[in-house]
Amino acid sequence: MINNIQKVWDSPFDLLRDMDRAFNGRVGVDNDDLTAKYPVDIHEDEDGLTVSAELPGFAKEQVDISVDNGVLTLAAQRTSTKQENTTTHLHERRFTRVRRQFTLPTTVDTTDVDATLADGVLTLRLKKKDEVKPRKIEVK
Numbered sequence: 001m002i003n004n005i006q007k008v009w010d011s012p013f014d015l016l017r018d019m020d021r022a023f024n025g026r027v028g029v030d031n032d033d034l035t036a037k038y039p040v041d042i043h044e045d046e047d048g049l050t051v052s053a054e055l056p057g058f059a060k061e062q063v064d065i066s067v068d069n070g071v072l073t074l075a076a077q078r079t080s081t082k083q084e085n086t087t088t089h090l091h092e093r094r095f096t097r098v099r100r101q102f103t104l105p106t107t108v109d110t111t112d113v114d115a116t117l118a119d120g121v122l123t124l125r126l127k128k129k130d131e132v133k134p135r136k137i138e139v140k
Contacts (some may be wrong), residue, residue: 048125056077109126
């Protein structure tokens with residue numbers, strides 16, 4: 001039973017958010033203080049790593065990428081969508097922050113990272129260090 005619950009809600013905050021929605025905000029959960037967790041794919045080939053992270057609705061100016069001590073941090077933040085002098089009938093777009101961290105292998109060159117954001121997907125290309133790339137040795 002517990003495994004089924006974990007498959008539906010990734011965190012207790014997801015459960016509280018859904019309960020708050022079901023009761024039209026009467027549970028009192030302030031969803032603006034929660035951090036979203038969007039899916040990320042990481043693939044490796046002989047040249048390096050490719051990280052693909054979903055960041056729907058974020059502009060490139062709202063995305064912050066950093067590497068510190070071998071830890072890759074992906075963060076994004078957008079301002080509230082609340083409009084003044086209007087009546088809100090439905091307000092589901094509440095997550096304003098995204099933050100994910102990944103420990104990188106020591107074989108990755110963190111000084112040469114290519115990042116693009118297109119169609120709500122952030123794609124990072126991290127190259128492997130030259131000394132760890134497979135190479136062919138010629139026999140003389």
